[in-house]
Amino acid sequence: MEGDFSQRMGLRPASKLIQVKEMDSDLRTGLWNAAYTHYWNRFIPYYQGGTGIKGSNMEQFAADIHGRFLRLRLDQLPHAFQTLVESLSLLYQAGDWDRIYSFVEFAIKHAPSFNSEYDEFTSTEQFVSECNEVLQTENSAYRIVNGLVTRITDPEEIAEIDKALSSSGGYIGVKTHLQTALVMLTERDNPDYRNSIKESISAVESLAKQITGNPHATLAPALSELEKHHSLHPALKSAFSSLYGWTSNADGIRHALMDVSNLTHADARFMLITCSAFINFAIDSTKE
Secondary structure, three states, rough: OOOOHHHHHOOOOOOOOOEEEOOOOHHHHHOOOOOHHHOHHHOOOOOOOOOOOOOOEEEEEEEEEEEEEHHOOHHOOEEEEEHHHHHHHHHHHHHHHHHHHHHHHHHHHOOOOEEEOEEEEHHHHHHHHHHHHHHHHHHOEEEEEEOOOOOOOOOOHHHHHHHHHHHHHHOOHEEEHHHHHHHHOOOHHHHHHHHHHHHHHHHHHHHHHHOOOOOOOOOOHHHHHOOOOOHOHHHHHHHHHHHHHHHHHHHHOOOOOOOOOOOOOOHHHHHHHHHHHHHHHHHHHHHO
């Protein structure tokens, strides 16, 4: 039986409920420790023994946090870096759960990477990796995918999306459609599942045009090309064709046949993952 002594004795629960619209103290602390390890603990002042933000390796990041995340006046930026860190510590301790995730995204986008003779190397990738480890350990409903806190938790599904985003850079429009689909899916206040699905399938169509060399091609010619020249199995071709047909008809996703859609997060998530998997398959197949 796994777990520490308290869990084995039944004094503490061996597992916790998945955290969707909440964040317990363990999750808050874990995410804070990730930020501390990779950023707050890497502060180097302008002169030895100093505490000031100005001239330090965190000057720009501190200004971004104060002005762009906290939305405070830059002429009121604290002198001491620790003062700014303490204000963020209060956010992590008692702030709304969604604001903490918003800051994680902000740090991924704006924090510096360090690589000099004065400080140990850290990178955005390392920060993301540690945050995702915390999210998994504390049973969060979210993981970080392409810099966004996303309600997708399966490592293989995340890997498919990440691979599609990284490998599609050489295909005009494909990466942009996938990134847009992900943003629409992860928008917390107003997710747009309908258009997220549309962007996912548009990424596939964009790839199809480039695989076939036909600027007007849809998925069908691309599937035929893969079947003819790259050993696409007929059953797999049929499955992708059927899925494409669903997006062309269900609730008018593709052609706005209806004004109201009953599409869900699960629908949009499924399409993003599936289209990412197809894009990976198609790109890999054309390399063989």
